[in-house]
Each structure stands twice: as structure tokens, then as C-alpha cells.
Amino acid sequence: MPDEITPRFRSMLDRFVAFKAAxxxxxxxxxxxxxxxxESPNGPLPSVLEAINQAALQANRYPDFNCTALIEAISATFKVPAEHVAVGCGSVGVTKMLVEAVAEPGTEVLFAWRSFEVYPVLVGLTGATAVTVPLKDERHDLEAMADAVTERTRLILICNPNNPTGTVVGRAEFEAFLDRVPADCLVVLDEAYGEYVRDDDVADGLELYRDRPNLVVLRTFSKAYGLASLRAGFMVAHPVVAEAARKTALSFAVNGVVQAAAVASLAATxxxxxxxxxxxxxxxxxxxxxxxxxxxxxxxxxxxxxxxxxxxxxxxxxxxxxxxxxxxxxxxxxxxxxxxxxxxxxxxxxxxxxxxxxxxx
CATH class of the missing domain: 3.90.1150.10 (Aspartate Aminotransferase, domain 1)
Incomplete structure (x- = not known):
């Protein structure tokens, strides 16, 4: 019997380490x-659960491809223009959209380590090079990260608060960091846990991005809003960035049930x-x-x-x-x-x- 012939896969899979759930x-x-x-220890609020039940009755229909009602609700809640918003399958899905929009072989994506486990996974799939900078006292070392930027750096990921250490980046140090980053390099401030922040000195991406065309802010409905199972997240950025990210989105990735649940959650903030x-x-x-x-x-x-x-x-x-x-x-x-x-x-x-x-x- 001849040797078994197997399908040909991408060579990078030989060194690829996939994400493993707990x-x-x-x-x-x-x-x-x-x-x-x-995860949140709390289930959906009654008003959110009702929205989920009603949306489930339409499960035979495709959801709104443009997530119009959800984007309008995000726009109103966070006081940002609707054209600045793009949504995806959790903040991880939105991160994937951004990485795929800018990263390719020969380019670099920079992030601290240890940080969110999915970052190297998403970067590895694009063929770009992941460049990691060690944490300093469990915090992002922004000076060292700025020093690590090269002409090949397309994207910088900063998790704030950082997962898994819970530490934060202050506004002044973050602005000083942004001043050192080239204007054509995208900086992503991942605020998946932003609702839990009580330190007034922490950098607020939604305030800072308005004057920083290369700054993107990520939020999620998985943590504070208690919709981890339904998967919805969003980014806020200048229109050229939001539009580029939308081009890489998987069609109908944000289903109708989660769109309804997220809108109801924003109404019950x-x-x-x-x-x-x-x-x-x-x-x-x-x-x-x-x-x-x-x-x-x-x-x-x-x-x-x-x-x-x-x-x-x-x-x-x-x-x-x-x-x-x-x-x-x-x-x-x-x-x-x-x-x-x-x-x-x-x-x-x-x-x-x-x-x-x-x-x-």
C-alpha cells in the first residue's frame, strides 16, 4: 500500500500554538x-433576556449585516459618530479584523508579554512577526515598547487593564508613548475590562482617540455586560480605520440574537x-x-x-x-x-x- 498522502497545509502551522480554553x-x-x-457571575437582566427570547423567534432569518441598531446604540451611549464604530464577534473578533487588515509577512505586530493569550495566535495566522516586550513589575513597559518599534511595525496591541495581571497604563505615560509611535503605525488600546477600572489616572481611549487618527479602542459585551456566550465586541476609531476593519469581517459574524441582547444591555447600563x-x-x-x-x-x-x-x-x-x-x-x-x-x-x-x-x- 502506498504511503498515505495528506493534504498540504500552511507551513506556519508546524510551529503554531493554538489557544486552549480553561x-x-x-x-x-x-x-x-x-x-x-x-466571566460575569451574573446572568442576563430580565430586559436583556426578553430581547434574547424575542430575537430567537427570528432565527430563521439572517441578521442585519450592518448591525445598524447596535451601532446606533453604541454611538449614542458612548457619544461617538456611528461611522467610527465597527462591530465583531467579541473584542477578539474585532482584534482579528484589525490584525488581518494591517499585518502580512514581512511586517511586525508588537505587544507586551505576558498579555492576552490570543494576541500571538492572531498574529501568527497572518504570517507577520510577533514582537514581544517583557512586562516590568507586572505592567506594560511603554518606554521599552516604544524603543522596539521599527519601520516594519504595523500594529501595537496594549491591553488595559492587562490580562492576566490586571495592571493599568496611566494617561500621561500612554500619551507620551503615543507621541513616540509613528503616525502610520496603528495602536490598539484593548479596554475589554474598562468598566471595572476605578483609578481615575487610567488612560481613557474614548477620550484620547479623537485627536489620534492611529489610535483604536476596543470594548466588549462579554465581561461587564455578561454576554460572554453570545460574542459581541466593537471598536471605535477614525473612519478610515473602521472601514478597513469592516472589509476583513466575516459575514454575519454578529448574529441577530446578540445584536438584540447588546442593544438591550446598553439600554440597561x-x-x-x-x-x-x-x-x-x-x-x-x-x-x-x-x-x-x-x-x-x-x-x-x-x-x-x-x-x-x-x-x-x-x-x-x-x-x-x-x-x-x-x-x-x-x-x-x-x-x-x-x-x-x-x-x-x-x-x-x-x-x-x-x-x-x-x-x-
């Missing part, structure tokens, strides 16, 4: 506490932000408790905390998993734990207390 953890008594994916305030309170409670147990925990402006454990990372993640607590582990670096409901957070804290006590014994 595992579900189950304790011996059947409990599961999902604190690995930065006050209610949703009250839930966000509860998460912020829990974030501070969990961090204060960890600090009191001698954990090192950087201040976070997101809906998660970062534990820079180093070598014991796998051991601690295993201890969490044994008790049904799912966390996101980055081998030999640290653990990211999402802020869930008080009961979920207490389950995590019980493991954290037991872990530190066991290591002292």
Missing part, C-alpha cells in the same frame, strides 16, 4: 467553581454597572484577604487577580482543581483567578489559605 474543575463532592475565564460595582467590591475583598495571608497580589483594575507564583504555579492550580475551583494557570509564571460570586470567591480563598498554611508546616 478546563472545568470538579471537586470530589461534585462542586464546580468556574474562576478561570473572567445603569443596572449592569451596579453589578460591576459589586464585582469591584468583591475584587478588593478577595485581594485584601489574600494579602492578609501573605500572598503577593498586584493591584488590579479588572475582574480578576494575578498571583505571580512562579515555580509553585502548577502545584497551586492542582490544589484548586482538587476542590472544584478552576483557575487559569500559566506554568512557572502565575495564576489568574476571576472574581465570581461571593460563594465562588470563598471557595477559592479556602484553597488559598490551606495552601499557604500547608507550605509553612
Amino acid at each position: 478546563k472545568v474543575a470538579t471537586s470530589p463532592d461534585g462542586r464546580s467553581f468556574g474562576l478561570a475565564s473572567n 445603569d443596572e449592569l454597572l451596579a453589578r460591576v460595582a459589586d464585582t469591584v467590591k468583591e475584587r478588593e475583598r478577595v485581594r485584601d484577604t489574600l494579602l492578609s495571608c501573605d500572598w503577593t497580589v498586584p493591584s488590579s483594575e479588572a475582574n480578576f487577580l494575578w498571583l505571580p507564583l512562579g515555580e509553585p504555579t502548577a502545584e497551586f492550580a492542582a490544589a484548586c482543581e482538587a476542590q472544584g475551583v478552576a483557575v487559569r494557570a500559566f506554568p512557572d509564571e502565575g495564576v489568574r483567578v476571576s472574581i465570581g460570586s461571593p460563594d465562588e470567591n470563598d471557595a477559592f480563598l479556602a484553597v488559598a489559605r490551606a495552601f499557604t498554611t500547608g507550605r509553612r508546616a
Whole structure:
């Protein structure tokens, strides 16, 4: 029998590392506490659920290709022109649209590391070169990032707050960074966790982009708005950038149900932000408790905390998993734990207390 012939694939797949979703953890008594994916612990509000139900009745019809009602709602809520808005399948989908619009073999995309896990995945698929700059004290080192820009740099990704460390970039340092970036290089400020920020000094992309034609701001409905399963995100940028991104969008990627849910969510912003305030309170409670147990925990402006454990990372993640607590582990670096409901957070804290006590014994 002749040697098996297989289809020919892109050579870059031989060195490509795909994104891996977090595992579900189950304790011996059947409990599961999902604190690995930065989800909201709250389900949709009643008004949003009603919009979802009504939209589902039209599932046999294609959605509005242009997402007209959603873009109009975003425009009104955030006080930006509609032509400055493009939507996609979560902020990841919008990032993919932007990367595909500017990156190609021979070009570079720059981002900090460690940062959002999907960045190297999206860049790798384009054939562009990913250039990473190490974090400094768990924060973006903007001076080093500016130094790393070359004539081949097409795109710079800045996650603010940063995933997984939760740290932020201040307005003054970000503006100084923008002043050093060439005007033809696109800078993407990923504000997926922006609703959880309480530090008034943090750079606000929606304020800064108006005078910066090469600045793009990303937001999502997956986190604070609690629509992670439905997948909707958007970008705000000058029209030439928004139009270029739309050209790379997958047709009908934002389905009719999520369009209706996102519009309803924007109409219920006050209610949703009250839930966000509860998460912020829990974030501070969990961090204060960890600090009191001698954990090192950087201040976070997101809906998660970062534990820079180093070598014991796998051991601690295993201890969490044994008790049904799912966390996101980055081998030999640290653990990211999402802020869930008080009961979920207490389950995590019980493991954290037991872990530190066991290591002292």
C-alpha cells in the first residue's frame, strides 16, 4: 500500500500554538467553581433576556449585516459618530479584523508579554512577526515598547487593564508613548475590562482617540455586560480605520440574537454597572484577604487577580482543581483567578489559605 498522502497545509502551522480554553474543575463532592475565564457571575437582566427570547423567534432569518441598531446604540451611549464604530464577534473578533487588515509577512505586530493569550495566535495566522516586550513589575513597559518599534511595525496591541495581571497604563505615560509611535503605525488600546477600572489616572481611549487618527479602542459585551456566550465586541476609531476593519469581517459574524441582547444591555447600563460595582467590591475583598495571608497580589483594575507564583504555579492550580475551583494557570509564571460570586470567591480563598498554611508546616 502506498504511503498515505495528506493534504498540504500552511507551513506556519508546524510551529503554531493554538489557544486552549480553561478546563472545568470538579471537586470530589461534585462542586464546580468556574474562576478561570473572567466571566460575569451574573446572568442576563430580565430586559436583556426578553430581547434574547424575542430575537430567537427570528432565527430563521439572517441578521442585519450592518448591525445598524447596535451601532446606533453604541454611538449614542458612548457619544461617538456611528461611522467610527465597527462591530465583531467579541473584542477578539474585532482584534482579528484589525490584525488581518494591517499585518502580512514581512511586517511586525508588537505587544507586551505576558498579555492576552490570543494576541500571538492572531498574529501568527497572518504570517507577520510577533514582537514581544517583557512586562516590568507586572505592567506594560511603554518606554521599552516604544524603543522596539521599527519601520516594519504595523500594529501595537496594549491591553488595559492587562490580562492576566490586571495592571493599568496611566494617561500621561500612554500619551507620551503615543507621541513616540509613528503616525502610520496603528495602536490598539484593548479596554475589554474598562468598566471595572476605578483609578481615575487610567488612560481613557474614548477620550484620547479623537485627536489620534492611529489610535483604536476596543470594548466588549462579554465581561461587564455578561454576554460572554453570545460574542459581541466593537471598536471605535477614525473612519478610515473602521472601514478597513469592516472589509476583513466575516459575514454575519454578529448574529441577530446578540445584536438584540447588546442593544438591550446598553439600554440597561445603569443596572449592569451596579453589578460591576459589586464585582469591584468583591475584587478588593478577595485581594485584601489574600494579602492578609501573605500572598503577593498586584493591584488590579479588572475582574480578576494575578498571583505571580512562579515555580509553585502548577502545584497551586492542582490544589484548586482538587476542590472544584478552576483557575487559569500559566506554568512557572502565575495564576489568574476571576472574581465570581461571593460563594465562588470563598471557595477559592479556602484553597488559598490551606495552601499557604500547608507550605509553612
